[in-house]
Amino acid sequence: MIQRRTLAAVLPLFAAAALLPGLALAQAPPWPTKQSIRIISPYAPGGTTDVLARLLAQPLQQKLGQTVIVENKGGAGGNVGTDYVAKAAPDGYTLLLAASGPIVISPSLYAKIPYDSIKDFTFVAPIANASFVVLANPASGITSIKDLIARAKKGEKINFASAGSGTPQHIIGEMFNQAAGIKMQHIPYKGSGPAMNDLLAGQVPISFENPVPAMPHVKAGKVKVLASTGAVRSAAFPDIPTVAELGLPGFDAKPWYGLMAPAGLDPAIAKKLNDAVREALSSTEMKARLFTLGAEPMAMTTPEFQAFAEKDRDKWTKVVKTSGATPD
Template sequence: MRKNKAELGESMLLTRRDAIAGVGGGLALLAVPSHAQAAYPSRTIKMIVPYPAGGTTDYLGRLVADQIQAGLGATVVVENKPGAGTTLGAEQVARAQPDGYTLLMATSTTLAINKTLYKNLPYDPVKDFTPIALVAAVPFALIVNPQIPASTLGEFITYAKSRPGLAYGSGGNGSPHHLGAEMLKTAARIDIRHVPYRGSVPAMLDVIAGHIPFMVVDLQPALPQIREGKVRVLGVTTTKRVAAAPDIPTLAEGGLAGFELVAWQGVAAPAGMPRPVVDQLAAQIGKLVADPATRDKLTKIALEPLPGSTPDSFASFVKTEVDRWADIVRNSGAELE
């Protein structure tokens, strides 16, 4: 059974795996000069999470913080700073001292999507950050309030077409949730209206409460709600079914051929951080993601661990992702209010 699930959850980012993984994996990161280890860390490290507590980014940020704390003997404090499509938290980190004591749990939104979405972005995703390592890939799902008379994607599209202006929630302007719904709007030719929230969990809670009828949400926080019947899931946004929920069809299976939306999460710091410090942090993240127990834990909650990421491969990956997401933003027709 384990083999079949692995096959179902087969890498959601196969086409970009070479860009994600550094040559030789994370082994080269282990050779850190002793003087760097002695000097760092010597005080509290702050991990900025640009989303509210309870979501995927917060979960991964706390997982990384615990690893750094255990591995480097440091005190790590997680600070949630949501708002403005992650730009508030990102700008805070971009303007911080590059000394290793302010880190960012960065997302596709922060380092790739916002570059195209915002005309006056207060930071440069490539120039203002030091990429440290990727952590995980994130699949999404289309969920609806159980009162909506739709059990399949086809039924939902029919329902949405009968109600022009149907509202949907998202984790904020320019978030993958926002783009995913706009992609759905274009692919299904439905007229829907965006209601941005400060994070995907608050939006999902309003779907549960019936304040908004549907949304595209990261699967990790939605899975418990799906299993408890608080929301109904109509499909996942990956090209293959997700190992943690193999009974959920893909949106492509439901009739939207080629539909794919997968985001990623990683750790970054202000630009100009000393390489020995970068390597220490990257080694800890690499250790976390390669740990079998952690990998199993992430897979079970519908996240795909991304082992083998290095600072250099992550930096190259960010540059290619800026271009890739620029196409998605333009093709989706997403616009900021």
């Protein structure tokens, strides 16, 4: 009798448990719904991540059928906005237009950062990479890489602007110092926009910058390009020689940008976003716009993107240690 009563009491529990997977599936909210999707740019307006986020927002909005907005959350060389996304809900409504700096440079540059640059994120899709450019304000009188190095070696005090401590702009500048055997003074800003404004105004003579915010000013004759930082000349700007060509062999720096989300994002949502990004980047119009800005589109699956980032973090860890760069 006791066994029968026990069985009678337990059977309903098994029946309810059997229904749970179907119930959970039925209750899983569709994505996206009427809620807006936010892309967080971890730098000030006008910089590379801001420009790329706004370029991507429109095609994503069309492909996903949902409003996509861009929010700027700058600070600490991109770490503030990056950390904001790391701690957001992994529901597909808060995304990061990631720059490689906070992901592959900050972990080795800072003694401590508030997020794990690999474990705290879902690597949704890469967007583009770009050889950076060495820029000079025409009023500085600096006419070439050779001239820049010669002036610094003679003891002339030369400052260089960056988008902030720990950004690729900062580390590439320190790489240049180390390779050339000079010591220009790093001046960090809160994003590429403010750094570019001061370069244009002549407050700083030199900047290491992504071509995305730089090239419109170059074409207008407001700043001079001295070199590009990749191992080979950029396909977008084949007339610009590399730093390696101009006397520093082996110099190679080509940062990247991508779309990321908090860790734990539903793989189905990640794939849907990855597909949408890849489709957007494959369009002739988007390729042309990126090419004009000096950026080259990238295409990877989400696992490939994470593996790429892990490998790149190892590379930049060595660069940071070799350059002797420190947070300012």
